[in-house]
Amino acid sequence: MNIDGCATAQGMQLVTSTLYRTVSHSQQISAIATVILTVPTTEAVYHSYAFSDSPCDIMFTSTQCIPHTYLLVFSCAGLILTTYALSVDRVISTLFPLFYQAYGVSFCAVLLLGTVSYSAICTNSLVNPNAETETFIRCADVPSYMSKGLFSVISLNAFVLIICVFITIFIMFLNKRLEKRIRFDVTIRYRQREALLTSQVVCWITLVLFFGIFIYICGGLIFRIFGKNYCPVTVSLIYRVLYTLPYAATATPALILFGLSYVKWRRKNIIKDLTTAQETTGSRMNELTLQWEASFKKKACQS
Secondary structure (H helix, E strand, O other): OOOOOOOOHHHHHHHOOHHHHHHHHHHHHHHHHHOOOHHHHHHHHHHHHHOOOOOOOOOEEOOOOHHHHHHHHHHHHHHHHHHHHHHHHHHHHHHOHHHHHHHHHHHHHHHHHHHHHHHHHHHHHHOOOOOOOOEEOOOOOOOHHHHHHHHHHHHHHHHHHHHHHHHHHHHHHHHHHHHHHOOOOHHHHHHHHHHHHHHHHHHHHHHHHHHHHHHHHHHHHHHHHHOOOOOHHHHHHHHHHOOOHHHHHHHHHHHHHHHHHHHHHHHHHHHHHHHHHHHHHHHHHHHHHHHHHHHHHHHHHHO
């Protein structure tokens, strides 16, 4: 960009390129599903077409992007911590079922409050509305003063997601073992299978978020390492393609809805299986009782 805030020739080539517009449209479509990301992505597409011949109007200033920056950082932090909260919820429900049954709603409210508080604190610590004005191609670009801090936070959160994956796998394994130990208590077996299903859903959500953030981190590393050695337009387009946070944000609520439908469908099968198993066990016990009585009567007659 130029000192006067206008886009350079390379910047105009980047913003008006076919690849940039294609990726922008795909991110716009994914953002519509999340609702809150619709405005910034739509503005990016609009600027690409409306100001393709106006280098001084096609760029965004950091002042214009302040609301979007707050929203994106808050959403990103909350999106990642939601997975951590779901993992903690599964741990408590598995290890302390009686406590969770009595105080589950209150505990979930505490997790929700913690998630919102963490997102707000993280956003306020990173975003500085009084920072020096910068010019961006799109409002999703990170201001230079917060790029290092935000990248560190995202990297740390990616590590937290890895921990969540292992926690969820451990909970699934534990629920499976507990279910095998309990053969005749239908209520407890149903609870263990329900916990196993919800743990599987949490694991899916965590993996999708992890891969989305991991690809984004790789894009940031490519931008940092090779940004000075290659054409800025090429590097920016690659970074644009690897900006996968909107897709991860879209996939999360979709996976939650799919998970709810999956759990509902599996719940019916679980109830059917457990009911059948209970009837089979009862029939077997009756059969053994009749055999024992017949054997007892036979021995009594012989004596």
